[in-house]
Amino acid sequence: DILRKAEFFKEKERTLS
Structure with a gap:
């Protein structure tokens, strides 16, 4: 997920x- 990548x-x- 993009959110996970950002984190x-x-x-x-x-x-x-």
Whole structure:
């Protein structure tokens, strides 16, 4: 799902921070 993909990206960005 696109929503799940967006959440995954959000988490990835959070980890990068």
